[in-house]
Amino acid sequence: PLSVALISMVIFALGALIRKSLVDFSPELIQVEGAIIPEFLRHLQQAWPKTAWVISFALLSASGIALSKVGTNYQLYPGISLTVMPLYIILACGVFIPSDLLLGCWGSLLLVRAIRNFCSSYRNGYAFTQVFRASLYLGMLPLFLPASTLLVLLLPIGIILFKRTLREVVVAIVGLLLPVGFNCYISWVCGYSFWDPFLKLYKALFETGHLNLFDGASIPYLVFVPVIMALTLW
Numbered sequence: 001p002l003s004v005a006l007i008s009m010v011i012f013a014l015g016a017l018i019r020k021s022l023v024d025f026s027p028e029l030i031q032v033e034g035a036i037i038p039e040f041l042r043h044l045q046q047a048w049p050k051t052a053w054v055i056s057f058a059l060l061s062a063s064g065i066a067l068s069k070v071g072t073n074y075q076l077y078p079g080i081s082l083t084v085m086p087l088y089i090i091l092a093c094g095v096f097i098p099s100d101l102l103l104g105c106w107g108s109l110l111l112v113r114a115i116r117n118f119c120s121s122y123r124n125g126y127a128f129t130q131v132f133r134a135s136l137y138l139g140m141l142p143l144f145l146p147a148s149t150l151l152v153l154l155l156p157i158g159i160i161l162f163k164r165t166l167r168e169v170v171v172a173i174v175g176l177l178l179p180v181g182f183n184c185y186i187s188w189v190c191g192y193s194f195w196d197p198f199l200k201l202y203k204a205l206f207e208t209g210h211l212n213l214f215d216g217a218s219i220p221y222l223v224f225v226p227v228i229m230a231l232t233l234w
Contacts, residue, residue, distance in 0.1 A: 095228065
């Protein structure tokens with residue numbers, strides 16, 4: 001039921017953030033480098049840390065609620081179940097909570113919104129608005145988290161799976177390229193190279209060290225990661 005799911009989600013989210021404020025695991029100390037937006041969010045988090053924690057909690061809650069609506073709207077379960085709300089928090093905060101907390105929470109919300117809009121495009125008739133929004137959120141993700149560039153593959157998968165028309169494919173491609181194109185334009189207006197955002201993204205992807213998730217990991221962490229992988233495969 002909603003009350004139990006909501007209270008559980010809030011308890012898990014607060015517990016995760018309290019743990020983060022007390023102790024850091026080694027993988028959590030690695031920061032995202034070379035992307036476009038992270039520097040701004042990092043300065044915001046350093047300048048107003050308490051405000052950043054409140055915003056992060058709100059973003060986590062919004063992501064959990066948005067995912068629960070996907071399950072109920074499209075009847076993914078035999079009955080009305082909102083278990084996904086606390087389950088999302090367990091999975092999102094159970095592996096590790098990044099030091100760039102705002103960055104991770106924004107990226108997670110963008111991915112959730114992209115998935116929800118892709119699901120909304122599964123309908124009779126045209127779904128230009130849903131396809132455009134999903135692609136727009138997906139195109140914004142690499143600006144926050146360069147490693148999420150591989151998630152762009154969700155676009156052709158969604159288009160094929162939900163049987164969208166050629167006109168909707170064009171709209172989706174425009175939505176996908178719009179965020180990076182806008183940043184390229186701003187870069188050019190500010191006197192930098194037009195391709196500077198692409199170069200930053202390339203550098204962040206291929207010229208920085210890889211994220212070693214198991215360096216200095218704790219015993220609960222080493223147990224939790226295989227469990228998540230097994231649940232995902234199941």
